Amino acid sequence: MDGPPRDPDRSLPTLSVVVPNYNHGRYIEGALRGHLSQTAPPTEILVVDDGSTDDSCAVVERLAAEAPTLRLIRLGRNTGVNAAINRGLTEVRGDFVCFSAADDVVGPDFARHSLELIARHPAAAFCFSDPAEMDSEGGGVHPLPFRLADRPCLLRPSDVEALLTRNFFAFPGHATIYRRKTLSDLGGFIEDLRWYADWFTSCVLAFRHGACYVPEVMAYYRLSRHSYYMSGIRQTAVQRELLYRVLDLLASAPFRDVAPAFRRSALTPEFRLRVLRWLATSPRHRDYLTPRLSARLAVRGVWWVVKPYMPGWVRPALRRLARRMRPLSGASAQVLP
Structure with missing residues (x-):
């Protein structure tokens, strides 16, 4: 392929979305429709199926028939979420990339507000926003604002260090877009770090390059005791x-x-x-x-x-x-x- 696909809004960089999936047929349609209905739509949405045994691939294929930017890769066996994410990273071509769980939800301005800010700061490795959690049915939304700044801003490496020293917070993987080349040059995510792979990678990138921050809730993760992270930390x-x-x-x-x-x-x-x-x-x-x-x-x-x-x-x-x-x-x- 000759180059990255272009966003319909030519003033913005292109964004690819990678959705690792394992048996999330119950939720994946809602997750994908959230990305398809963005005010600045991603130029490609790649679902990397990690050996699902439910109907999730059928759901993706049905949606792909309506949405030419959506495609599916089947890994055939369960390799783990980080391996699926890294495979997706090698496949996509956008200027930026977002990794969205198959049961997460994004608000309509997630891509636009993130891209508008980071496009002004070419040194920043990624842009993140405030997280929010929701219950298993998508209700009971609970915003978790960091309050790191009162307006969208660039955090230089020294700012990142100062903030992490004074506060207890982690960069929210579900509410982050990465500069694809910077992440690829790092080698993607270290798979054996398991549920801390995105935490480690984001900290490394922020300490080296800085990051952008949008003090707004635009993405929501589903709270479950059986999630990969919650199961792991026990x-x-x-x-x-x-x-x-x-x-x-x-x-x-x-x-x-x-x-x-x-x-x-x-x-x-x-x-x-x-x-x-x-x-x-x-x-x-x-x-x-x-x-x-x-x-x-x-x-x-x-x-x-x-x-x-x-x-x-x-x-x-x-x-x-x-x-x-x-x-x-x-x-x-x-x-x-």
Whole structure:
């Protein structure tokens, strides 16, 4: 193929959407229709089916008959979500790429507002917006605003480090568009990091290149105890090994340049008291346990213990107070027209 397909709005860069799917026939039509009805439609939507045994492929094929930008790749066997995502990354050709779970939903302006901002900042590796969660039926929507800035802005690498040092948040994979070439040059997602692959990749890219932020909820993930992430974090032994794997990667040549930023930010894949024990008892990883990280783990660990017993109004009130006390400084914000 000779080049990336063009968006109907020639003023915007092109966007490809990759949707990994495994037995999400119940939800995938809603997810795909959300992308098809964008005010700035993606130039291609690629569903990578990871060996589904339900009717999801039939649903995709029916929609593809109506939508020429939609196509399906069948992997034939279950290879895992990160392998499916990486396969999709090699197939698409847009300037930017979004990875959307087959049970997630995007609002109509997700692509337009993200592309309009990042198009102005060619150094930024990706653009993210505020997340929101919904229940298994698509109702009970709960916005989770970061309040990192009061307007769309560029976060330089130094801004990213400052924000991650002062706040507990993770770049939301469902609400992010990546600069495709930058992500491809990195090698995509490290598959054996499992449910932390997108977290690690986004942190590395943000520390190297910066990121754009839109303080608006435009994408929604489905909350389920049986999701890939929620099922994974309950596996204590696997969580410990993933922590060690992240630290081993940071000590390796490809990521040694961003290791100091991770360390200064006191950043780990999770913030629970057990991480203190895991680091303290591992001779190879003990030196990552700085006083700042120890304090953060202790504070956040206590939070996880008391959180279930707090009245519903307390948590958002505390978040609002904390954000007012720690305003973003130095970000080169630009308001969208």
